[in-house]
Amino acid sequence: MHHPLSLYNTLTRKKESFEPLHAPFVGVYLCGPTVYSEAHVGNARGPVVFDVLTRYLRYLGYTVRYVRNITDVGHLESDADEGEDKISKMARARQLEPMQVAEQFANLYQRHVEVLGCLPPDIQPRASGHITEQIELIQEIITNGFGYEVNGSVYFDVPAYNAAGRGYGKLSNRVVDELLAGSRDNLAGQEEKRSPLDFALWKKADARHLMQWPSPWGQGFPGWHLECSAMSRKYLGQMSDIHGGGLDLMFPHHECEIAQSQGSHSHTDEARVWMHHNMITVNGAKMSKSLGNFITISELFEGTNATLSQAYSPMVARFFLLQAHYRSPIDISDEAMQAARKGYRKLMNGLRVLEKLVLPEGTERAADTAPADTELRKLTQDCFTGLNDDLNTARCIASLFNLLRKFNSYAANPTTLVQVSEAALTEAATAYRTLVQDVLGLQDEPRANAQDLLGLALSFYQEAKAAKDYAKVDVIRAALKEQGIVVKDTKAGVDWAYSEE
Incomplete structure (x- = not known):
């Protein structure tokens, strides 16, 4: 089965003819939302683009397994390893159980992408439901010499990984020395890390952290990047065909995912094709929660x-x-x-x-x-x-x-x-x-307002009655009856009711 589809692969920086690893099967993973607040229009671009991609792959005859996750734990405020878990923070502010916050915004997100015409993904895993898989992945990374534990937290050792010739930075084309130079100023709260480049695989939870699980390293919660590597591997195998998300996820999120998959027993880049969609801007500036210029x-x-x-x-x-x-x-x-x-x-x-x-x-x-x-x-x-x-x-x-x-x-x-x-x-x-x-998944949206149309039909009914055109009166009555509407002639004028038959 050969198709002329070509896709731009961020990993190779070029368009490549799309050849799945195990045709006719295609495994697609899209990094879904962190459900701590309502999604903005920018967050809808990924689901819509990937919906069209999976629809087109199916049209071409492939059997697609499309996974779109929900991040309901582990995504810290700074998108790095600092601050509070975004969901815990919102839960504390609103005096709710964190799962209540996650559930509320996950449901809202699903309703929105559904009305936007996105078919539901084949699997929609949640980070909090895959803690054991994440712990297993961390243990593999430690065994392979790319992870270390400090005070109940576990970090990925980027310098050790690079010393092994694995190339951290290959997806985003960033040079490690430059990354190091940029992070010198930003060492506060990073005492535990051997290198500022290292990122958390597991974070020790303090008592006020509402979401925590037991692990070999004590009570804690998984790192944000880890979830996707673990869930992608579980549902799409050690190597999937396509992994996608917004351009803003390329670094550090996707870069770290590749490092985790390479550093685990899988030893793969996790996906063959990495696809990134661009941002939505408002008056030229990137739409984001932090800039406050977003439209939900x-x-x-x-x-x-x-x-x-x-x-x-x-x-x-x-x-x-x-x-x-x-x-x-x-x-x-x-x-x-x-x-x-x-x-x-x-x-x-x-x-x-x-x-x-x-x-x-x-x-x-x-x-x-x-x-x-x-x-x-x-x-x-x-x-x-x-x-x-x-x-x-x-x-x-x-x-x-x-x-x-x-x-x-x-x-x-x-x-x-x-x-x-x-x-x-x-x-x-x-x-x-x-x-x-x-x-493209563009369906017809009925624009007409049924109440207004009913009003229009009743005004024609009244005109026909006034003109004693009983044949027309009967036609209008019968037509409305077809729609489950009964016309009522009262002293006060013409009214309608739902037919109770």
Whole structure:
């Protein structure tokens, strides 16, 4: 099974033809959210991009196992090894059990990515449910000479790892000496580490730390980077096909993951292809919780953020995220969201145009359809060219608009349909439908408000009644009954109720 899909691999810094390790099986891992607060729009980009990637791989005939984890312990405030666990901190502030905080935000996150059209991952493991696997991984790393214990905490020994020729820094292209120079100023609270580059595999918990587990080194909790290495290995084996996340995870998170997998008994880079999507910016600055310039997913759907003048629906948000290539930054603004809404609706109208592409009664197709077929087939093929070139959804959408222009011209002048064969037209229409709905995952969002439409129908009913047009009165009554609505004529006027039959 050979497909022309190529993906950019951060590890090799180039686009490579995608060849799974054990075709037709493909193992994909996406670093999911730390569920200590509500996700912002930037956090939705990974799930949407990887949803399209897994949908496309399945379309190409692969059997995909897609793992997207939830970090519910171990992610410290500074993203390094300092400060408090983000979830514990939020739990203490709100006087809740940490699992309550994790559950609340995990549920919210799942609801949001679901309405954004993301199919659920095949496995959604939680860090807190895989403590034994993480302890086992740490023990392997210590056995191999790349981990050491101090006062109940365990650290990964980066200099020892590099002395063994393993290349810490190869993913992010960072030179260890430069990293060391940069971290000299930042030694506070790092007395336990032999080198400022070392990172925590296990942290000793003090009494106020709400989430802790017994381990060979005493009560504590796992390091943030460790979870993903352990869960990826458990569900996708020692080497998976694709591991992804935001560009901001490349260092230190993914760099440390590779070191852990290399330092364990697996001795692998954990994944063959490392994919990183770019950031979402607001007025040019990276959207982040720390900068306070973020728009939560709820705020986007409800229009309650000062950056936005109105609410934008989930499918418009999905279109917005897909109209840029995943490796480019995208800037969110009112103008950009309005343009996305227009583009999304245009694609949806396209699905309706397809229904109208029928030859007028009594016309025959031309025998010689070659030139028109060739043109239509090229427009159709172009839609896949972008996706095959490093999942370029922006190019795919542009090609779909070109194809749609052709459909619109047929619809406006149905006699031109005689120039194209049934086969080529069916192929093009199927490709359009499949790409829009099944690969890009853009579904139709009903815009009409049922209450308003009901009001409209009742006003027509009243007009017909006033005009004594009883035939029309019966038609409207029957049509509403079909929808489970009973029209009631009362002294006060016309009202409706739900049919109780």
